[in-house]
Amino acid sequence: AQTVTQSQPEMSVQEAETVTLSCTYDTSENNYYLFWYKQPPSRQMILVIRQEAYKQQNATENRFSVNFQKAAKSFSLKISDSQLGDTAMYFCAFMKHAFIGTASKLTFGTGTRLQVTL
């Protein structure tokens, strides 16, 4: 079974600074997908960034980037130039590859609560 571990329950960062959220996972699969989701106080879960395990290049989306270390099974999220609107719960998630028409779980970590301060 796959597990996802987020070891930082809470973090705080000042506006305009950079922060890194850590995530490790355990799997015996070779093909899989990794995600970071954001859940602001409004509760609406939103995808931040996605990484395919077979791609060595780290994914980036504007101020958000990941450091994907496949051998170490690590998938950290870096937020640059933090903004007040980045205040949210951040969840790391894992899904193994499966063919269309078959099942694949989407497994989440316990989350990191990020507070951006002035």
Added chain:
Amino acid sequence: DVKVTQSSRYLVKRTGEKVFLECVQDMDHENMFWYRQDPGLGLRLIYFSYDVKMKEKGDIPEGYSVSREKKERFSLILESASTNQTSMYLCASSHEVGTEAFFGQGTRLTVV
């Protein structure tokens, strides 16, 4: 705009009641998921479905069942609600394996 709609944002039920949580998506997605979210425990997968009438147990299926009679609708059923099922319930859907999952707004269920 993609949309996953959960029938209620807040729900209060009595112990022993049969509870239905409904989820509808308008994106023709194959995959649908039900999670419960509790502080410090993150999102835990209850059941998921990859096609009409197909379902798979997640990590915590005990006390729950699901129904997927139509592609767009995935229902979570609490056969006999108990106080330890008080939680936030989130529904999600996705098109293909590995693609973005879209979430509903969540239903905060309180069992008294």
